[in-house]
Amino acid sequence: MNLSYSNLPSKSNTITKTFQFFFTILTLLHLNVNATKCNMDDESGLLGFKSGIESDPSGMLDSWISGTDCCTWEGINCQFDNKRVNMISLSGQPDKSNSILSGTLSPSLSKIQFLNGLYLQNLRNISGPFPTFLLNLPNLQFIYIENNMLSGQIPNIIGNMSKLGALSLSGNRFTGTIPSLIAELTQLTQLKLGNNLLNGLIPQGIERLKKLTYLSLEMNQLSGKIPDFFSSFKELRILRLSRNKFSGEIPLSISTLAPKLSYLELGHNSLSGKIPDFLGKFKALDTLDLSSNKFTGTVPKSFSNLTKIFNLNLSNNFLIDPFPEMNVKGIESLDLSNNNFHLNQIPKWVTSxxxxxxxxxxxxxxxxxxxxxxxxxxxxxxxxxxxxxxxxxxxxxxxxxxxxxxxxxxxxxxxxxxxxxxxxxxxxxxxxxxxxxxxxxxxxxxxxxxxxxxxxxxxxxxxxxxxxxxxxxxxxxxxxxxxxxxxxx
Missing domain, CATH: 3.80.10.10 (Ribonuclease Inhibitor)
Known part of the structure; x- marks a missing residue:
């Protein structure tokens, strides 16, 4: 048998390939170690937040362990390119009594300099004042701290957070007036301050927030007349002002919202006068709530144009006959209770x-x-x-x-x-x-x-x-x- 040595691998080639193999393994291990290492500031900021939590019965933060990849921790999202934390999103479940966090918001969160969005929703027992240290986060655009127990006044310095695109503090215990410098947040598309203990007037300066699509101030103790400034809001789709102490008539400028407004909720106030005829022009309206006010007179005939409305509540006013024939194709909820109507029949558009x-x-x-x-x-x-x-x-x-x-x-x-x-x-x-x-x-x-x-x-x-x-x-x-x-x- 002829054996050609030229076909056999040389000793030097074998050594070279073996070295290359081990070098590749070491490189991969090195990359893997780096991949699982959290940025020092981000880890410190997140673990500082965890240290401010006194109770976590559902183990929401159990995965937050020092030395592990914080981008894999529950509720944490990182940027793809530099692996820096850019979002914290922790949410409790309303139907689960143990899905809560009790404690305060640690100022260590200000270390997370790439943070773009902070979503702490339905945690219920997060307490303390408004976290002013968030002003130190240059990239923060979205704040949703909802259904917790934050209290005290919303500080005027919130107006310095000029990059904010959305601010929701609904479902807390904030008191005092809405800060006037909130008008400086001109990039806001959503402002939600509902279900707090706020009082006083709606600041006139809010008319500067021309990009708003969602304005929610319901379930507070706000008073006075509803400002007549709605012609500034060309994109507004949701307006929720119910359960306050507003008086006077529905302002005329609300008529300018007709092309896009889907939700108009003014119930449980002390509004008076007649229901304006221009509401019949709101053809995109899904929900209209005027309940528990002091409206008088008849419901405008123009309501027959509200063909897309799903939820209509006119209950507990002083409205009189005749009620207009409507052309609704599919009503979901209707409440006309406790007025001075004599309908005789359940309306056909309800029956169908x-x-x-x-x-x-x-x-x-x-x-x-x-x-x-x-x-x-x-x-x-x-x-x-x-x-x-x-x-x-x-x-x-x-x-x-x-x-x-x-x-x-x-x-x-x-x-x-x-x-x-x-x-x-x-x-x-x-x-x-x-x-x-x-x-x-x-x-x-x-x-x-x-x-x-x-x-x-x-x-x-x-x-x-x-x-x-x-x-x-x-x-x-x-x-x-x-x-x-x-x-x-």
Missing amino acids: SPIIFSLKLANCGIKIKLDDWKPSETYFYDFIDLSGNEISGSVVELLNKTEYLVSFEGSRNKLRFDLEKLRIGKRLMYLDLSRNSMFGKVPESVVGVEKLNVSYNHLCGKLPENKFSATAFVGNDCLCGSPLQPCKP
Whole structure:
């Protein structure tokens, strides 16, 4: 056999290739070590934040361990090119009692110089004043510190954060007035200060925030007239001012928002005068809430143009007939309760809606036999309030076709039916059929309801074991058993 040595690898080639192999391994190991190393300032800033947290029952920050890659920590995002931390996003879950953080915001966060967005939402127990050290972060554009326990005044120096594109401090305990220098934040597209304890007037300077798409000041103690400055906001889509102490009329400049505004919420104030006709021009309107004010007169005929509206709430005002015929193709929720309407019928555009889940027409002068009302959809109803009308017949067919019903209020009508035939759904939590003409026994299924009132009817027999007070059952013909008098042997 001929063996050609020229085909065999030389000793020097073998050594060279072996060296190259080990060099490659060492290089990869070196790169991997560098890849898992967090920037010193970023790590220090984040661990300083963690040290300010006194309680973390759900282990939200368990992955925040010194010496590991902080870009892999929960709630942390890094820039792709330089691996610097640019976002902190920690969010609690409202339906989980342990998904909270208790503690304060550490000034060490100011070390994270590339931070662009800070999102601390629904953590519930983060306390302390407004974190002024955030002013030391040159790249910060988005602040969402929502549903926590921050308190004190919002400082005027917040006006120095001129790069901010969004500021949300909603759901905290801030007091005092809205700082006037907030008008310096001219790059803001979102300003959300709702659900705090703020008082005083809306600063006129807010009209300088021309890029706003979302303005939310609801659930505070703001007062005075709503400023007439809305012609400055060409991009505004959401305006939420409900649950304050505003007075006066709806300002005319709101009419300039018609092309784009989707949500107009002014409920639970002390606004007065007539509902302006120009609201009928808001063809992009999804939600209109004018409830619990002091509006008088009729609802404008122009409301017939609101073909895309899904949520309409005009309840608890002083509005009078006639209510306009609307051309809504699919209303989701409607509340016209407690005005001076005499509708006689449930409107056809309500009956034909395939997506309605909330219908509240208390004290609206409705005179129908409920068995004759045949809505297109009943399955998705969550809330129905027809109390204080002249409705006769039975609720059995209607309620037995609902699967998601949470509350039914039908008190002070002329309903007459056998209560035992009513199917009580598992989701039903509130049932009020008081002051009607129901008969039969109280079925055992009602004990699963949280709040019950079947008083002043013609019910009879022994009550099932229940948790309700006597007021839920008084005024019937012959009910007995706890919490009423014992049944006779």
